[in-house]
Amino acid sequence: MSDLNTAMIEKYRSNFLKEVEANVEEGEWVKMCMQCGVCSGSCPLGKHWDHPPQEIFMMIRANKRDEVLGTDSMWMCTSCYNCIARCPRGLPITHIMHGLAVYSKRLGLTQKKQPTAEFSQIFWDNLMKKGRVNELKLGLSMYFKDGFGQGVKNAMANQKLGQNMMKAKRMNPMEFFGGHSVKDLSGFQSMVKKAQEIEEGNLKEAK
Amino acid sequence: MTEVIATNETILVVGGGISGMTAALEAAETGKQVVLVEKRPYVGGRVTQLFKYFPKLCFPTCGLEINQRRAKMNPNLNIITMAEVTDIKGEAGNYTATVKISPRYINENCTACGDCAKAVETEFDDEFNYNIGKRKGAYLPHRMAHPQRYVLDPAIIGTDDAQKAKEACKVNAVDLDMQEETIEFKAGAVIWATGWKPYDANKIQPYGYDRIANVITSVEFERMADPNGPTGGKLQRPSDGKEVKSVAFIQCAGSRDKNHLLHCSRICCMASLKQATYPADDVDISIYYIDIRAIDRFEDFYQTVKAKENVKFIKSKVASIVENKENGNPTLHGVDTEGYKRYADEHDLVVLAVGMEPSVDKESFPVEIVINEEGFIEPAPENGGVFAAGCSSDALDVNRAVQHATGAALRAIQVVNRVAATEG
Numbered sequence: 290m291s292d293l294n295t296a297m298i299e300k301y302r303s304n305f306l307k308e309v310e311a312n313v314e315e316g317e318w319v320k321m322c323m324q325c326g327v328c329s330g331s332c333p334l335g336k337h338w339d340h341p342p343q344e345i346f347m348m349i350r351a352n353k354r355d356e357v358l359g360t361d362s363m364w365m366c367t368s369c370y371n372c373i374a375r376c377p378r379g380l381p382i383t384h385i386m387h388g389l390a391v392y393s394k395r396l397g398l399t400q401k402k403q404p405t406a407e408f409s410q411i412f413w414d415n416l417m418k419k420g421r422v423n424e425l426k427l428g429l430s431m432y433f434k435d436g437f438g439q440g441v442k443n444a445m446a447n448q449k450l451g452q453n454m455m456k457a458k459r460m461n462p463m464e465f466f467g468g469h470s471v472k473d474l475s476g477f478q479s480m481v482k483k484a485q486e487i488e489e490g491n492l493k494e495a496k
Numbered sequence: 497m498t499e500v501i502a503t504n505e506t507i508l509v510v511g512g513g514i515s516g517m518t519a520a521l522e523a524a525e526t527g528k529q530v531v532l533v534e535k536r537p538y539v540g541g542r543v544t545q546l547f548k549y550f551p552k553l554c555f556p557t558c559g560l561e562i563n564q565r566r567a568k569m570n571p572n573l574n575i576i577t578m579a580e581v582t583d584i585k586g587e588a589g590n591y592t593a594t595v596k597i598s599p600r601y602i603n604e605n606c607t608a609c610g611d612c613a614k615a616v617e618t619e620f621d622d623e624f625n626y627n628i629g630k631r632k633g634a635y636l637p638h639r640m641a642h643p644q645r646y647v648l649d650p651a652i653i654g655t656d657d658a659q660k661a662k663e664a665c666k667v668n669a670v671d672l673d674m675q676e677e678t679i680e681f682k683a684g685a686v687i688w689a690t691g692w693k694p695y696d697a698n699k700i701q702p703y704g705y706d707r708i709a710n711v712i713t714s715v716e717f718e719r720m721a722d723p724n725g726p727t728g729g730k731l732q733r734p735s736d737g738k739e740v741k742s743v744a745f746i747q748c749a750g751s752r753d754k755n756h757l758l759h760c761s762r763i764c765c766m767a768s769l770k771q772a773t774y775p776a777d778d779v780d781i782s783i784y785y786i787d788i789r790a791i792d793r794f795e796d797f798y799q800t801v802k803a804k805e806n807v808k809f810i811k812s813k814v815a816s817i818v819e820n821k822e823n824g825n826p827t828l829h830g831v832d833t834e835g836y837k838r839y840a841d842e843h844d845l846v847v848l849a850v851g852m853e854p855s856v857d858k859e860s861f862p863v864e865i866v867i868n869e870e871g872f873i874e875p876a877p878e879n880g881g882v883f884a885a886g887c888s889s890d891a892l893d894v895n896r897a898v899q900h901a902t903g904a905a906l907r908a909i910q911v912v913n914r915v916a917a918t919e920g
Binding site for chain 2: 376
């Protein structure tokens with residue numbers, strides 16, 4: 290549990306809906322849900338969710354803070370946008386799910402080893418190094434995230450695919466050494482830093 | 497040539513459904529001159545296509561008969577069928593209406609004997625039954641049609657069938673030389689009662705109305721339940737004619753939905769509850785709903801239906817329907833809000849409780865009028881002497897539409913009374 294989490298519990302004590310509205314992207318839409326269930330029924334990965342979106346909205350309104358921020362349901366969203374297209378009330382459900390995922394991660398409440406969360410972190414770290422995604426290193430990081438032995442197994446299993454991608458010039462083995470970068474790398478990094486400062490500031494204000 | 501005698505003290509009623517008829521009769525019975533223009537070949541509108549009314553489950557034919565009798569007896573009321581208002585110019589107390597009348601090809605001599613229909617061979621989709629079943633090229637739209645006169649389909653004019661109809665008629669009622677005509681007449685006030693149409697179910701893509709035979713609309717189900725309807729009152733599957741043993745109703749099909757109709761259509765909850773009483777008690781009925789809107793005295797009816805052992809309520813808006821290719825059963829997919837359980841339920845037949853939308857689209861009004869976001873007419877002062885009646889003003893059931901139409905008649909009477917006072 291992070292300090293931020295403790296602060297948020299203190300501030301919103303018994304009103305999780307207000308907390309979501311203030312801190313989660315598109316969170317102000319949660320109260321508009323009329324519990325028809327079309328989003329949940331339309332989700333292609335629906336059966337893998339512990340709590341479908343419709344239930345998450347109800348849980349937020351029912352003050353089930355720990356259950357909502359602790360579930361990995363919102364990490365199951367693949368952004369297919371079926372729910373947004375069909376929602377009779379026009380809720381941006383996909384965005385709310387991502388907003389909840391980001392918020393739970395910020396508070397340090399995301400489940401350990403949640404695959405989507407792990408991938409997202411690897412992707413972010415990779416991107417931040419050069420301002421461009423290094424696909425070779427991204428792939429390798431994913432292969433080896435669960436240890437060296439497992440990484441070798443993964444690499445062997447996908448050997449053929451990797452070779453074909455190199456043949457088709459979809460992946461460059463030279464990227465292993467440094468890799469390409471944006472033109473103004475330090476400018477890019479200070480821009481991201483500034484954006485993070487603003488975001489942090491917003492949350493601190495919310496405290 | 498159709499003759500209309502009208503002055504600035506005449507009330508023009510556009511649309512002869514239950515609202516238009518009510519407004520026209522109420523005004524005519526106070527002694528006002530009324531011209532009623534109806535697009536169909538008969539009056540009564542969509543009410544004629546209903547099997548039963550809610551909540552009393554009585555027959556609309558009963559009230560319809562009373563209204564038709566009132567119309568026949570009243571010399572102040574002039575009904576023009578197969579006619580459309582194409583233009584209205586002027587202001588309150590002084591309008592000029594242009595009306596286009598389509599040829600019926602049958603004159604007043606018609607005794608509705610049906611000899612022409614027997615002689616004619618060509619068949620067409622029966623619009624009275626929402627295109628379930630066929631009707632002949634010479635036809636009486638429905639048993640109680642008023643005026644009680646046959647109609648020739650314009651598609652048979654110039655063919656042998658038209659000649660056969662003419663030769664078969666013993667009373668010289670078939671007139672193949674009838675032409676479309678356009679007439680103009682005056683009116684002091686206008687009652688706009690063009691009513692509603694069922695929302696186009698094809699637009700609700702996930703429900704597959706256009707591709708799954710056993711997914712039908714509530715209006716089609718109503719025709720199917722009627723003993724005078726296309727199936728003789730038998731509830732059977734469109735795909736194979738098999739007797740229906742389980743029916744699912746899907747509420748809010750197109751209503752309360754930002755992708756379709758913004759408004760709650762008000763009638764669909766009660767219509768489905770009513771239709772749940774049509775099948776025999778051994779037929780399983782499932783009603784999928786967001787919330788049941790049975791207001792005021794309708795609550796009793798909801799409780800009665802709820803108590804029936806064969807009726808089940810599932811609190812869920814169905815997400816999608818997929819056809820089971822082996823038996824033609826539609827399979828309903830969704831998540832039940834009570835418990836958040838995922839379901840995939842198969843039924844013999846699925847009825848979409850489609851919403852009500854105004855029958856005239858926003859751009860097609862031949863008169864200056866204020867229309868709201870949902871396409872219904874607003875009671876705005878800018879409308880001058882044009883008053884909406886019934887479903888052209890909002891989604892209403894028959895009871896409320898009739899009340900609203902009576903109010904509209906009073907508004908129109910006030911305008912023509914003012915005209916009478918100034919003209920002396």
